[in-house]
Amino acid sequence: MMQGTRSAGAARLLNFITEPKQVTYLHSSAYGAQRVSNTITLSQASHFYSSLLRQCTQIKSVTNVKAIQTHMITSGFPILNFGSKLVDGYLKCGSILDARKLFDEMPERHIVTWNSMIASYIGNKRSKDAIGIFRRMVLEGVFPDEYTFSSVFKAFSELDIERDGRRAHSLCVVLGVNASNAFVSSALVDMYAKFGKMRDARLVLDGAMEKDVVLFTALIVGYSQQGEDAEALEVFRCMINEGVNANEYTFASVLIACGNLGDLGDGKLIHGLIVKMGFESAVASQTSVLTMYSKCGLIDESMKVFKQLAHPNQVTWTSLIAGLVQNGREEMALTKFRKMIRNSVNLNSYTLSSVLRACSSLAMLEEGRQIHAIVKKFGLDRDKYAGAALIDLYGKCGSTQPARLVFDSLMEVDVVSMNSMIYSYAQNSVGPEALDLFHMMKDMSLQPNDVTFVSVLLACNNAGLVEEGCQIFASMKNDYNIELSKDHYACMVDLLGRSGRLEEAEMLMKQVTNPDVVLWRTLLSACRIHGKVDMVERIKNRVLELAPEDGGTHVLLSNLYASKGNWNQVIEIKSTMKEMKVKKNPAMSWVDVDKEVHTFMAGDWSHPCSREIFEKLDELTEKVKILGYVPDTRFVLQDLDGDNKEKSLYCHSEKLALAFALWKTSNKTTPIRIMKNLRVCGDCHTWIKFVSKVVQREISARDAKRFHHFKDGFCSCRDYW
DNA sequence: GGGCAGGAGA
Numbered sequence: 138m139m140q141g142t143r144s145a146g147a148a149r150l151l152n153f154i155t156e157p158k159q160v161t162y163l164h165s166s167a168y169g170a171q172r173v174s175n176t177i178t179l180s181q182a183s184h185f186y187s188s189l190l191r192q193c194t195q196i197k198s199v200t201n202v203k204a205i206q207t208h209m210i211t212s213g214f215p216i217l218n219f220g221s222k223l224v225d226g227y228l229k230c231g232s233i234l235d236a237r238k239l240f241d242e243m244p245e246r247h248i249v250t251w252n253s254m255i256a257s258y259i260g261n262k263r264s265k266d267a268i269g270i271f272r273r274m275v276l277e278g279v280f281p282d283e284y285t286f287s288s289v290f291k292a293f294s295e296l297d298i299e300r301d302g303r304r305a306h307s308l309c310v311v312l313g314v315n316a317s318n319a320f321v322s323s324a325l326v327d328m329y330a331k332f333g334k335m336r337d338a339r340l341v342l343d344g345a346m347e348k349d350v351v352l353f354t355a356l357i358v359g360y361s362q363q364g365e366d367a368e369a370l371e372v373f374r375c376m377i378n379e380g381v382n383a384n385e386y387t388f389a390s391v392l393i394a395c396g397n398l399g400d401l402g403d404g405k406l407i408h409g410l411i412v413k414m415g416f417e418s419a420v421a422s423q424t425s426v427l428t429m430y431s432k433c434g435l436i437d438e439s440m441k442v443f444k445q446l447a448h449p450n451q452v453t454w455t456s457l458i459a460g461l462v463q464n465g466r467e468e469m470a471l472t473k474f475r476k477m478i479r480n481s482v483n484l485n486s487y488t489l490s491s492v493l494r495a496c497s498s499l500a501m502l503e504e505g506r507q508i509h510a511i512v513k514k515f516g517l518d519r520d521k522y523a524g525a526a527l528i529d530l531y532g533k534c535g536s537t538q539p540a541r542l543v544f545d546s547l548m549e550v551d552v553v554s555m556n557s558m559i560y561s562y563a564q565n566s567v568g569p570e571a572l573d574l575f576h577m578m579k580d581m582s583l584q585p586n587d588v589t590f591v592s593v594l595l596a597c598n599n600a601g602l603v604e605e606g607c608q609i610f611a612s613m614k615n616d617y618n619i620e621l622s623k624d625h626y627a628c629m630v631d632l633l634g635r636s637g638r639l640e641e642a643e644m645l646m647k648q649v650t651n652p653d654v655v656l657w658r659t660l661l662s663a664c665r666i667h668g669k670v671d672m673v674e675r676i677k678n679r680v681l682e683l684a685p686e687d688g689g690t691h692v693l694l695s696n697l698y699a700s701k702g703n704w705n706q707v708i709e710i711k712s713t714m715k716e717m718k719v720k721k722n723p724a725m726s727w728v729d730v731d732k733e734v735h736t737f738m739a740g741d742w743s744h745p746c747s748r749e750i751f752e753k754l755d756e757l758t759e760k761v762k763i764l765g766y767v768p769d770t771r772f773v774l775q776d777l778d779g780d781n782k783e784k785s786l787y788c789h790s791e792k793l794a795l796a797f798a799l800w801k802t803s804n805k806t807t808p809i810r811i812m813k814n815l816r817v818c819g820d821c822h823t824w825i826k827f828v829s830k831v832v833q834r835e836i837s838a839r840d841a842k843r844f845h846h847f848k849d850g851f852c853s854c855r856d857y858w
Numbered sequence: 859g860g861g862c863a864g865g866a867g868a
């Protein structure tokens with residue numbers, strides 16, 4: 138019905154403007170209120186034009202607005218008084234360009250027109266132009282009013298120009314514009330919050346005469362986005378106490394704060410309040426309820442909330458997928474993603490980065506590639522969020538080259554995409570490239586953050602660049618003023634420890650307040666590599682006191698004593714483990730062949746093709762022995778005699794997985810990617826190097842810590858891991 | 859002619 142009316146209006150309009158000559162104007166006061174055929178008075182014409190413009194904006198037709206403007210000119214209508222309405226018409230039809238053209242031609246402009254131009258530029262993310270108009274109006278002596286200020290502050294925060302924002306605030310005060318007006322003050326709170334100046338934001342709220350729900354919500358969001366979630370909750374309580382009713386937006390924001398705090402108690406309380414106040418069908422607050430539950434680890438509750446929603450939108454779907462990924466339910470996240478596509482819900486970079494993360498945690502390269510194709514289809518392959526996720530995916534799948542291609546094509550490189558690229562190189566032992574990028578950051582005026590240093594130090598660590606690592610570590614405090622975290626120390630302890638500088642590593646540990654068990658285990662592990670039993674004796678009791686039930690420590694100690702042949706101590710540790718019910722994580726390897734994942738444990742005969750696998754294993758071992766492979770029985774951690782030790786090595790899970798993949802894929806160009814849940818064993822490492830030479834194929838292995846790329850008898854880690 | 863809100867990356 139509505140559509141019919143609009144079309145009729147449009148038809149009338151077109152009729153009118155194709156015959157402009159039929160209209161002549163008579164000034165009502167000069168000629169009396171007479172009406173001649175085809176002749177109307179000025180006020181009648183104004184009325185008519187207004188009505189036409191209204192219809193144009195309803196159907197958003199820029200061409201018709203233009204036609205009206207032309208008609209006014211050709212028929213001699215005094216356009217001057219109509220400029221504001223025409224500019225407004227263009228803006229409402231979405232043509233900011235035509236509006237601006239007319240705006241610039243106008244000899245005089247009403248304050249409303251200035252304000253409309255500013256608001257439109259801001260709505261179109263053209264903050265620079267908005268500020269340009271704002272400055273021009275001040276220069277031309279037009280006083281900005283509360284409407285101007287309520288929209289212009291956003292432009293300063295978008296461009297991150299705090300000084301100019303503050304100046305505009307001063308001007309607002311000087312001009313006596315009512316800054317305690319709820320619209321102006323909420324825009325101010327938002328601006329100061331985006332600058333991270335929460336004290337100023339708070340002062341604005343405290344000084345506001347009328348405190349409405351929007352003003353409070355702006356402050357709540359500000360605190361939460363600055364990471365001060367407890368404060369956000371406090372403001373919410375304050376608002377309730379002052380008798381201001383929360384709305385959908387307030388609930389959404391305060392629930393995010395609860396989720397960030399992991400505050401399930403308050404989260405549930407607010408969920409109850411939403412139900413009580415009848416906001417159950419409001420998508421925004423329900424999305425936040427969903428997010429709150431998944432951030433508190435209750436992913437099943439999130440799914441329940443999702444199911445109850447009649448019309449989940451793009452954000453709701455994305456939030457669910459992100460929650461699933463965060464809670465380790467990657468497979469389900471992918472299922473939901475496919476369902477989202479089937480339901481024709483539009484995707485954006487948020488959705489894609491979450492679903493790509495699911496692929497990278499499972500190292501699902503094929504699935505990831507398919508999603509990369511979707512990313513391209515949506516034109517988001519140069520977007521920094523989707524890009525960082527793609528870089529991460531390829532890095533975690535051991536392919537730094539495609540990662541670099543994505544990185545090089547990014548529209549904008551920020552610290553996160555930079556960190557992702559450095560981290561990809563680090564995991565794959567491409568140390569020099571990682572360092573090159575790190576040094577490039579200075580030229581690009583990109584400020585490295587704590588994550589940058591974790592990545593760079595890891596790169597030094599994995600590539601054995603000890604001196605470089607030490608220098609960079611020292612520069613963190615001296616040149617970059619970055620607070621040292623446990624991750625940074627862990628990298629350094631590992632770097633020093635593995636390179637044999639154990640005393641220095643131990644000294645470094647002393648600088649750490651309350652070192653955790655992971656850090657201690659790093660040092661213990663270095664002791665194991667270098668056979669430093671004396672140091673182990675010195676520190677082991679402290680580690681065991683700190684975390685008596687930590688399986689990793691026991692396994693490490695048991696492995697250390699086993700490699701030294703101290704079987705009595707091994708037995709002792711194993712019995713303690715039994716007593717304390719500490720479980721050892723069994724070694725497991727898997728390989729993806731023809732889109733099917735095959736899993737192997739050491740000495741595993743459960744695979745239906747076991748006979749063929751062991752035959753292949755025999756064949757390979759014979760060939761590598763000819764090339765000089767000697768089984769390294771130091772890596773057998775059981776008390777067996779020589780012959781049995783060799784047999785035990787022989788059927789490690791990574792060897793089985795590789796034998797299977799080689800038996801199954803005869804095409805030499807098919808890449809082989811093995812994954813292992815623990816670190817790859819030293820003997821297997823040597824064996825795979827030889828195999829890569831024998832079969833002339835590239836083999837990559839992702840273990841718990843990093844990648845090994847084997848080619849022609851060598852490994853990318855240069856035997857340093 | 860106007861302000862405030864929900865989802866993402868290492």
